[in-house]
Amino acid sequence: MERKQKRRLRRIILAAALFAAVLAVDRLGVLPAVFTNRYYAMALYLAPYLLCGTPVLRKAVLGVKNRQPFDECFLMTVATVGAFATAENAEAVAVMLFYQVGEWFQDYAVGRSRGSVKALMEIVPTFARVERIGAVETVEPDEVAVGDVLVIRPGERIPVDGTVLSGESWLDTSALTGESVPRRAGEGTGVVSGCINGEGLLRVRCDKVFEDSAVSRILALVEEAAEKKSATEQFITRFARHYTPAVVFSALALALVPPIFGGAWSTWIYRACAFLVISCPCALVISVPLAFFGGIGAASRCGVLVKGSNYLELLARLDTVVSDKTGTLTKGQFKVSAILCAKDVSRMDLLAAVSAAESGSTHPIAQAILRDAAEEGIVPPAAQEVQNHAGSGVTALVSGETVLVGSEAFLEQAGISCTAEVPEGVTVCHAARNGVYLGAVCISDAVKDEAPQAIRALRRQGVRRMVMLTGDRAPAALAVARTLGVDEVYARLLPGDKVAKVEELLATLPAGGRLAFIGDGINDAPVLRRADVGIAMGSLGSDAAIEAADVVIMDDDLRRLPRVMEIARRTVTVSRQNIVFALAVKAAVLIISAAGLATMWTAVFADVGVAVLCILNAMRLLSAHRTVDKDSPERL
Amino acid sequence: MKKKFNCEIDCANCAAKVEDAIAKLDGVESVRINFMMQKFTLEAPDERFDEVLRAAVAAGKKIEPDFSVEC
Secondary structure: OHHHHHHHHHHHHHHHHHHHHHHHHHHHOOOHHHHOOHHHHHHHHHHHHHHHHHHHHHHHHHHHHOOOOOOHHHHHHHHHHHHHHOOOHHHHHHHHHHHHHHHHHHHHHHHHHHHHHHHHOOOOOOOEEEEEOOEEEEEOHHHOOOOOEEEEOOOOEOOOOEEEEEOOEEEEOHHHHOOOOOEEEOOOOEEOOOOEEOOOOEEEEEOOOHHHOHHHHHHHHHHHHOOOOOHHHHHHHHHHHHHHHHHHHHHHHHHHHHHHOOOOHHHHHHHHHHHHHHHOOHHHHHHHHHHHHHHHHHHHHOOEEEOOHHHHHHHOOEEEEEEEOOOOOEEEEEEEEEEEEOOOOOHHHHHHHHHHHHOOOOOHHHHHHHHHHHHOOOOOOOEEEEEEEOOOEEEEEEOOEEEEEEOHHHHHHOOOOOOOOOOOOOEEEEEEEOOEEEEEEEEEEEEOOOHHHHHHHHHHOOOOEEEEEOOOOHHHHHHHHHHHOOOEEEOOOOHHHHHHHHHHHHHOOOOOOEEEEEEOOOOOHHHHHHOOEEEEEOOOOOHHHHHHOOEEEOOOOOOHHHHHHHHHHHHHHHHHHHHHHHHHHHHHHHHHHHOOOOOHHHHHHHHHHHHHHHHHHHHHHHHHHHOOOOOOOOOO | OEEEEEEEOOOHHHHHHHHHHHHOOOOOOEEEEEOOOOEEEEEOOHHHHHHHHHHHHHHHHHHOOOOEEEO
16 A cells, blocks of 8 residues: 555656646747647647546546446546647646545545554554473464463563463553553453553463454454444445436536537536536545544544444434443442441441351352451351341351341341331341341442443433333332432343333434443343444453444443543534535535636636545544543543 | 455445445355455355455456455
8 A cells, every 4th residue: 555655646746747847838938839739739738647647547448348437537537538628738637637636645544544543453462472392482373272371471462362370460451441550460360362461471371262352353343343334424325326427417418508509619618527527526435434434443542342333323313321230330249338236236246247147158148248347357257057048038156146137027027126227229138146136237239430420421412311221129229320310210120121111212212312222241132232322331252242232332431431422423523514515615616617717727626625625624533532521520 | 154355445436346346246145345444355155265256356356457355
């Protein structure tokens, strides 16, 4: 590409120099004998014309031969040949020359943005160090087999997905997730390809071959994203298909009809040629896809994969955001949220009694209590005669005293009244010892720290309705909804109910509004597919979610969503600006040229100038990440 | 079998034209030319893949002389 561009540029410069020389001699009248002869003059001007225009002429001929004649090359060929025919030699060369300059610039711009998107994805490891029979060999990443042991030195990129066998280090995951805080890796941690190893030396067992590793999958996604066309892009393609023939026939009519009624042939052919040059659709055809490509690039730079231009367009128009609760808005991890002690009972005493009774249990609630006790430095005393009463509680003998832990009903059955005032929306474990009430431990799933902020930012981006769906009980769901400021909550839903609910919500959308569903990717695949935009969270490594979702937030941070909405809206705005601007300028100049007020020179500038401006406008998106959410204090 | 190659293609419109032409060839199950990423993806039966690939590249070159595939 690079070499080809340089070669083209050299030809353009050479042709321009030659053209300038011929033009100077012509205008200064140094060689009147040559330039007054029409054929000699044309021959001299043909030299720079052919030098820069041969590829265009060849393509135009090829297009006619393949029965697909109506493209830019055809327009330019007809216009310039027409100009030569009407003895406007200088104009003919200028049109071809400027057209080639515009084309070259387009090519350069596309190359630049392609390069910058590729740079975002500069996560491809180039080698792997494999331990083989005592020696370490350096091989290509795709030669690593599952089960191979890899050595990753400090500063090196992890070549394939795997598990750490030994060593301790920090991993820089920013290339994959946009997250700048490094992630810790130690024995047993799963590591993802594309991350950069920090200070320590790691030995990693390969779990997935290179092709199935995160890096390869992400690259494939980004490449395919450009293939799913947005409605705007499809409109432009369809538009160009009808537009170009329409323009050619209008030009033909402009050249033929007025002379029949007494106009001069040369004047009207000249005007028709100018008309053809102006109407060339290249500004639209290149700048709209370029805008979407830039938008996808900007989104992936902040850690969000948008799987197609069409989704970018939908994200710009989100009206309703439906979210799963556990794992998306909440951490999906039970935690002790309050410890309520009865009179004359110490916190330590209560926790020790409860944790002792629960010490043998693997239930998530028991685990949460044990974790909390361990954090407070409590070693649970040994418990004997532990009896589990399915679903309601536990009895145990701790240091010779009978401890009861369980629901309110369970304790009341034993004749103990629970006096603690328990907040709503939490799971409660009451406790009693030797018939005396000790207090209660409240457990809840904590709301993610960034979730309320993310929801506020979403509203600023124009989301009108926030809905939470959950399989959880209503009180717990309501408590979470209140902290978050969600508009509607639907609790106790089975996965199938979620699809039905989303369908209901889709039916109530206002015209033009779109619905997004955010889930953590587990069991959510049908809902993700059903929503206009399916958004999966924290899915690095979860194949099902990456498959089903349209947008993947690479780390768990919900706040990336409003940023991407902003990028999406900018992309849509820029592509609309380009369409409106290009069409308006062209329409204006077309009318002027048909009326005979525009020269071929104006026409060339209307065409190439508009294309260049549109491309520059589209390229602004590549730097979009720096200007997002500037006036908000909650900037990431 | 589906395989992806780096390719060279000059414009989005050329990519669409070449894609149309290759899609009509015998043995081509699916074809994609990605102008932005300069990638060419061809799907064809395993036993005829090389033959179909050659035919596809030739057909592409006929439409667009600048089209080339790194095999």
